[in-house]
Amino acid sequence: MEVVGFDKEGAGYDRAKEVKEFEDTKAGVKGLVDFGILKLPRFLIHPPESLPSSPTSSNNTTSTLQVPVIDFAGYDDDDDESCCRRLKIVREIREASEKWGFFQMVNHGVPVSVMDEMLRVIREFHEQSKEVKKEWYSRDPKVRVRYFCNGDLLVAKVANWRDTIMFHFQEGPLGPEAYPLVCREAVIQYMEHMFKLREILSQLLSEALGLKRDYLKNRECMKGETVVCHYYPPCPEPDLTLGATKHSDPSCLTILLQDTMGGLQVFHENQWVHIKPMPGALVANIGDFMQLISNDKLKSVEHRVLVGRVGPRVSAACHVYPNTSYKYGPIEEFISNENPPKYRETNIGEYLAHYRSKGLDGSKALHYFRL
Ligand code: OGA
Numbered sequence: 008m009e010v011v012g013f014d015k016e017g018a019g020y021d022r023a024k025e026v027k028e029f030e031d032t033k034a035g036v037k038g039l040v041d042f043g044i045l046k047l048p049r050f051l052i053h054p055p056e057s058l059p060s061s062p063t064s065s066n067n068t069t070s071t072l073q074v075p076v077i078d079f080a081g082y083d084d085d086d087d088e089s090c091c092r093r094l095k096i097v098r099e100i101r102e103a104s105e106k107w108g109f110f111q112m113v114n115h116g117v118p119v120s121v122m123d124e125m126l127r128v129i130r131e132f133h134e135q136s137k138e139v140k141k142e143w144y145s146r147d148p149k150v151r152v153r154y155f156c157n158g159d160l161l162v163a164k165v166a167n168w169r170d171t172i173m174f175h176f177q178e179g180p181l182g183p184e185a186y187p188l189v190c191r192e193a194v195i196q197y198m199e200h201m202f203k204l205r206e207i208l209s210q211l212l213s214e215a216l217g218l219k220r221d222y223l224k225n226r227e228c229m230k231g232e233t234v235v236c237h238y239y240p241p242c243p244e245p246d247l248t249l250g251a252t253k254h255s256d257p258s259c260l261t262i263l264l265q266d267t268m269g270g271l272q273v274f275h276e277n278q279w280v281h282i283k284p285m286p287g288a289l290v291a292n293i294g295d296f297m298q299l300i301s302n303d304k305l306k307s308v309e310h311r312v313l314v315g316r317v318g319p320r321v322s323a324a325c326h327v328y329p330n331t332s333y334k335y336g337p338i339e340e341f342i343s344n345e346n347p348p349k350y351r352e353t354n355i356g357e358y359l360a361h362y363r364s365k366g367l368d369g370s371k372a373l374h375y376f377r378l
């Protein structure tokens with residue numbers, strides 16, 4: 008059946024057709040900007056209740072709160088004094104992951120030059136001609152490097168103002184020929200640092216959960232990653248759309264690199280809190296799968312991205328996933344008669360299939376797995 012929507016005036020509106028015509032350009036929202044559009048096509052316009060200009064208080068950013076900033080300096084030294092440093096870092100991670108689901112990291116070991124270069128090449132990829140980018144356009148989840156506009160474009164009710172290039176490392180490293188030339192070297196270098204930081208965080212999170220340092224590693228809870236590199240072009244009508252609808256991440260953990268433009272917000276204590284870009288910082292957030300295996304001890308918190316009239320904004324989100332062939336449920340150490348498991352066992356494939364079938368519709372995929 009063809010899905011036909013009606014606008015306020017009652018005239019027919021064929022969303023599927025509009026989306027298909029757009030999809031066939033393979034040029035993303037950047038293509039709309041290059042074309043010189045001054046008004047947003049209807050499929051990109053969000054309902055008033057999910058827009059920041061909405062009169063409902065929970066949608067206004069009035070908060071002056073700040074996501075915790077954690078200094079990782081000294082996390083790995085062995086003398087007595089540094090041992091206290093590590094305990095302090097572990098405590099800060101635990102508190103932030105329980106209360107916010109988010110924290111910013113400084114002195115995490117990834118050189119600023121590597122992060123800057125990563126942001127530069129993502130921008131460069133997205134600013135190539137559409138003929139060049141087209142070759143990489145795909146919605147096939149088996150393709151390990153692909154470019155697309157909105158992973159859920161064909162299922163979601165509204166589309167977001169962003170394009171993405173995605174690199175899939177869950178089955179191991181990619182050969183150099185798998186990368187677009189413009190970003191090959193920088194992404195390979197950035198990923199070497201992500202693999203290291205993932206190991207560090209896997210240990211610190213194990214300790215934050217009160218478990219042995221190697222617990223999450225031995226269970227392969229943080230085995231591989233998918234990196235999504237977003238490009239949010241300047242938007243002619245920023246009050247009518249979003250860069251990313253309110254969502255939580257399906258991963259165990261996400262390590263996010265953002266540029267200086269701002270726009271990322273986290274929903275905390277019933278209000279939206281701006282995650283201020285900080286020089287040299289990386290953002291970490293707990294994903295749904297970590298909330299599931301920790302039986303709700305750590306929180307996967309909803310966030311969104313606003314867009315601006317000026318831009319572009321560029322970011323790279325490294326989503327860390329568990330072993331794809333294992334089943335996971337809430338870990339035994341947290342289960343007792345008083346604390347029964349809150350979720351049924353599942354594997355990341357099943358979790359992602361459910362997550363994707365919903366699209367970014369503002370509701371949480373985790374509810375579906377609750378006992
Ligand atoms: C994501 C995400 C935020 C950003 O990729 O899941 O939330 O700032 N990205 O791009």
Ligand code: NI
Nearest residue numbers: 254255256310
């Ligand atoms: Ni996210």
